[in-house]
Amino acid sequence: MTKTVKDQMNQEVTLPVSPKRIVSLVPSQTELLFALGLREEIVGVTNYCIHPTNETKHKTKVGGTKNFDVEVIKRLNPDLIIGNKEENEEKGINTLKKSFPVWMSNIFNLEDAVDMILRIGALVGKESEAESIVLNIQQGFSVLPTTKLPPKTVAYFIWRKPFMVAASGTFIDDMLNRAGFQNVFGSLSRYPEISAEQLRQAQPDYIFLSSEPYPFKEKHLQEFQNICPDAAILVVDGELFSWYGSRLQASAAYFSKLGQLG
Structure with a gap:
């Protein structure tokens, strides 16, 4: 049948x-x-x-x-x-x-x-x-704070050489918003390439380096710190931001911890 x-x-x-x-x-x-x-x-x-x-x-x-x-x-x-x-x-x-x-x-x-x-x-x-x-x-997700005043700004990197970020129209962007962050590249679409100068001018409060698809590690932090000395830079769990199946059961708790950053 x-x-x-x-x-x-x-x-x-x-x-x-x-x-x-x-x-x-x-x-x-x-x-x-x-x-x-x-x-x-x-x-x-x-x-x-x-x-x-x-x-x-x-x-x-x-x-x-x-x-x-x-x-x-x-x-x-x-x-x-x-x-x-x-x-x-x-x-x-x-x-x-x-x-x-x-x-x-x-x-x-x-x-x-x-x-x-x-x-x-x-x-x-x-x-x-x-x-x-x-x-x-x-x-x-229902217990995540709905607002953060003022929202912390963030750039979410998915690739290196060339730099690529998650922008509007992506699942990651929706997750960032739900986690209480404002995407500094939200005016761009999908997964654009950006330059170091664009990142410098955006001046995000945070830079998230995703563990996938590019395997960002702690060794990459200094490269971004040199561009944005005042930003807090973290390697984040890319699966919890981009896997849209059963793994989402663990995402909200992870976002809650990120939302408690300074």
Whole structure:
């Protein structure tokens, strides 16, 4: 038996009522599938699907999120593929759609993430588990302060050489706002490259160096301190800012601690 649903890109997807062979092309959504209680049903994941480690290490790797191997996926013969508009390469997704049901998420903020979790829970017959995860997330975010007067300004770096930041229209920007910070590059769009001079002129109170996708470490702090001597510079957990699945259950507590900074 099959069912037809719409994904977050408003595309119809026809899939089995109970999918038994799932390939996930997004790390945060892979972690979500395991959190929903799926094990045997997950047959393929990307090289970047690292959580939960004891589970993902035993699954067939299908390549990266952008350059996944279509032939490997075909050999897995999935009855459901789960991807994301931003994280996956459109050409490869369109190729997969010719042979398999592909459900795509499209996420810009917390509301989109909650919607995705509930929809995926329904896709795989884990509605109550999804609702429980969503409740935990919503309860966590509900206790975050809604305002910080005046809000602390921040620049959130995702890449080095060239410098790239998270700006407006990104999930990270929504998380920064919920954490009580004002993005100094909020007037820019998506993930722009910026210069050291632009950063100097922005004069953020804080500079957050994300642990992913670029693996910023403590050794990089001085480079940014030289540009903005008065800024507080921290390496932050990029997964808690950008993974929009079950990991969000831990994000609010982490943001609360960041919000207590001077």
